[in-house]
Amino acid sequence: GAVVSQHPSRVICKSGTSVKIECRSLDFQATTMFWYRQFPKKSLMLMATSNEGSKATYEQGVEKDKFLINHASLTLSTLTVTSAHPEDSSFYICSAPSNRGGVTDTQYFGPGTRLTVL
Amino acid sequence: QQPVQSPQAVILREGEDAVINCSSSKALYSVHWYRQKHGEAPVFLMILLKGGEQKGHEKISASFNEKKQQSSLYLTASQLSYSGTYFCGTANTDKLIFGTGTRLQVFP
Numbered sequence: 001g002a003v004v005s006q007h008p009s010r011v012i013c014k015s016g017t018s019v020k021i022e023c024r025s026l027d028f029q030a031t032t033m034f035w036y037r038q039f040p041k042k043s044l045m046l047m048a049t050s051n052e053g054s055k056a057t058y059e060q061g062v063e064k065d066k067f068l069i070n071h072a073s074l075t076l077s078t079l080t081v082t083s084a085h086p087e088d089s090s091f092y093i094c095s096a097p098s099n100r101g102g103v104t105d106t107q108y109f110g111p112g113t114r115l116t117v118l
Numbered sequence: 119q120q121p122v123q124s125p126q127a128v129i130l131r132e133g134e135d136a137v138i139n140c141s142s143s144k145a146l147y148s149v150h151w152y153r154q155k156h157g158e159a160p161v162f163l164m165i166l167l168k169g170g171e172q173k174g175h176e177k178i179s180a181s182f183n184e185k186k187q188q189s190s191l192y193l194t195a196s197q198l199s200y201s202g203t204y205f206c207g208t209a210n211t212d213k214l215i216f217g218t219g220t221r222l223q224v225f226p
Contacts, residue, residue, distance in 0.1 A: 044205065093159055
């Protein structure tokens with residue numbers, strides 16, 4: 001099956017610093033990628049849709065200036081948490097649909113990034 | 119609106135069956151089912167694209183009632199490996215919205 005990687009898998013940072021998370025589709029191209037955030041024992045909440053070659057689409061309540069998304073190529077999307085604070089601590093997961101597909105296609109998830117802000 | 123799953127949690131003995139329901143307040147165009155182990159990413163189980171569609175995957179199957187805006191996941195003869203949190207995902211236009219989740223624990 002298709003493989004999606006995320007880096008780093010775990011990051012601990014001080015309050016006020018910025019953290020970049022990379023999401024890569026390793027063996028397929030993805031014009032769209034999705035970023036989710038998950039708090040302990042909660043569901044995955046969609047943060048934004050990353051679109052290759054255009055601006056990301058953010059969900060209501062998600063600050064676009066705080067969570068910067070860049071879809072640099074057909075295999076790479078990055079999420080930068082700017083000026084991170086303890087309340088940003090969470091599990092961040094990206095997904096990509098198979099075969100340049102859309103939301104109704106199988107979504108392949110990255111392994112997730114555990115962010116802890118001290 | 120986030121789909122609501124029921125029950126919130128299920129405890130089973132190995133070999134028992136379970137049903138997990140997913141209800142949406144909005145029209146459904148497709149339903150996805152995923153299983154997530156603690157600390158890991160969700161793993162795809164199946165997609166149902168049409169109302170009335172049923173699919174099977176080993177001893178795990180699902181149905182999709184488009185009119186009722188519901189889907190159900192059926193787990194038969196459960197195995198220890200089935201433990202985890204199950205999420206339905208409903209895809210409307212350009213978004214995949216996950217349900218509230220059902221935590222399933224299977225004991226020997």
